[in-house]
Amino acid sequence: MKHTAIFVSVAPMMDWTDRHCRYLHRLMTRRTRLYTEMVTTGAVIHGPRERLLGFDPSEHPVAVQLGGSDPKELAQAARICTDFGYDEINLNVGCPSDRVQDGRFGACLMREPMLVGECVAAMKAAVNLPVTVKCRIGVDDQDTEAALDALTDSIVAAGCDELTVHARKAWLQGLSPKENRDIPPLDYPRVYRLKRARPGLPVAINGGIKTVDEMKAHLDHLDGVMIGRVAYHEPEILLAVDRDIFGEAPPVADAFEAVEAFEPYIAARLAEGTRLHTMTRHMLGLFTGRPGARAYRRHLATEATKPGAGLQTLRDAVAHVSRADNPASAPALVA
Template structure:
C-alpha cells in the first residue's frame, strides 16, 4: 500500500505535467494520505498535495511516517515548509527517494507557527531568500520544484510585489507558481480569517499569466465548483487549485473533474465508498483505526437525502474500538433509508 525509500526504492514517476489543470490544495490536518486515497477514487487526473511538512521534520524525524503514501495517489505533490536553503535541500534530497511528482515550497501559510519559523507567507517579504531556497531544492531532485504564494502580505502593494516576486522565482528556475488570490495579513487576522476576509483578486492572477506567459500560473482561493474552475481555465490560467470545497463537498468538486481532460471518469458516490473498502480493510488489518479514514469521508453525500444520517453513524461509531466495515454498511443503510423515505 505504501511507497518509500525503505521498501520500493525510487519508483518511476508517471507523466503528470497535465495534472496542474485541477489540483486539491494542501490543507493541514486534512489532506493526509488517507484523504488523498479517498480523493483519488473520484478523479484519476487531478494533482493531490500533501499537508505541509516542515523541512526539519523530514531531516530529523520519522521519514517513512512523514513521506510514505499509496501508489494510487499519483500524481501527488509534497509540500515543504522552511526557509533554510541547506535544510530544504536536505529534505528534498531525502524526499526525492519517495518519487513525488512535484516538490512545492510553501510561501503562503499565514499561521503564527510558520511566522515564528520564518516560513510560509512571511517569505513574500524575502524573495531573494526564496530564490536561494528553490535553487538549493532544485539541485536535489529531478521533480519540478514549485512555489505556492499569496498576492502579498500586510501593507504590500500586490500590483508591485507579486510580479517582482514571480520574476525572482523565475530567475531561480521555477516554472510553476500557484497563487492564492488573497493577501495574507500576518498581524491582526487568524489563519481562518486569512482564508476568508482579505478580498479575492482573481483578475490580478490572470494578469500574472499574461505578464509571464512562459510560466505555468495556477490559481487558488475562493473556488468552490468545477464551473468556476472552467471559467478560470478559459481565461488563460494553466490550472485551478480547489481547497476547502474539495474537502467538505468532494463529490460536487471532484466527481466529473476528469472532464477537464476530456475524460468521462465519473463514479457515483456509492461506487466511491465501495472503491475505498479494500484500502480500509488493509488499514484495519495493519492495526489502523476506522475513523482515521472515514473522518475524511463525512462530506461525501453533502446536499443529498440521508447525508446527515451518514455523517452521524460514522461520527458516533468509527472511533470505537474494533470499528470495521460494518460501520460503513450501517451508515449507507441510514443514507439509503432516508433517500427512500
C-alpha cells in the first residue's frame, strides 16, 4: 500500500468489520482504508483461513489486524496474510478485553515495548508490506508520556511504517472492554506531541471522532484519522470523507445508491447460503436522520433474520424511507 501524506481509515472492530461490512463501506468510499476484525496468530496459522481472511478484491486498500505476541508466530501469520493479498499488516496493541490479556497481546503489550519491537521486526523481516501498530496512550497507572514514548521508540527502531494511537488509556482492571471505549478520558494533545517529536513517523489518531470537521481539525496536526463507531452507525459519513477530505466524488451519491450497489453482492452471497441478516445487520445505520429510518431499521431487524429472507426484504425496508433531498431538515421524531 502506498501511504499518502493524509489518510483516513475505519477501525478494526470485533464482530463488526467483517468482509460484508467492508464491502458495503467500500461502496461508499474509495479513499478510506479498511481494516479486518482482529484475528489472532493462532487462528491464522491453524484455523479456517478462507473464512477468517478471505475478502473481495474490491475492498482494496484493506489491512489485516493481527493479535499476538510471539515474534515467530506473527511472522508466519504475516506471510500467510500477505499471500491472501492484504495491503498492510497491523499489530493490535490496544484491545483491552480479558481474552486478549489472557493471550498476552492487545493493550497489555503497552507494558512490554521491547517485545512489541521484536514482533514488528520479525514481521518486517518476513514480508514486504507495510507493518503498522495500533496502540493506546498507556494502560492502568502508566505515565502516558513515558509509556507511549517507550513503545514508539521500540517500534520505530524495528522499522514500523505507521502508528495509530487510540487517544485514551486502557484500564485492564476495573473496566469492561465497552467501558474502555468511553470512560478513560481522551487526550488528543498527547498524540499531537508524539507527532511533533517524531515528524518522520506517520501518526494517525483514533477515539471519539464523530464528524468530518473533527477529522479535519486532527489532520492539521497529524497524518491520519481513524474513525470507528460513527462509520458503523452512520456509514454515510464515508461519502463525506471522499468529498470533503480528499475533494473527490464518492462512488455513490447517497445511501439509496449504496443499497442498490450492494444488491448484487447480497444476491451472490444468498446464493451461496449466507443468511440475509449476516449482511444487512451492517446496514442498520444507513438513512440515519431521514424520515422513515426507524421503520427501516425495525423492518430489517425483524424480517431479515427469518428463513428465506431475500432481496425483497431489503427493498421493503428501504421503501419505508423518504427520498427527500435534505434529510437534515426532517423532524428528528420521525427518524
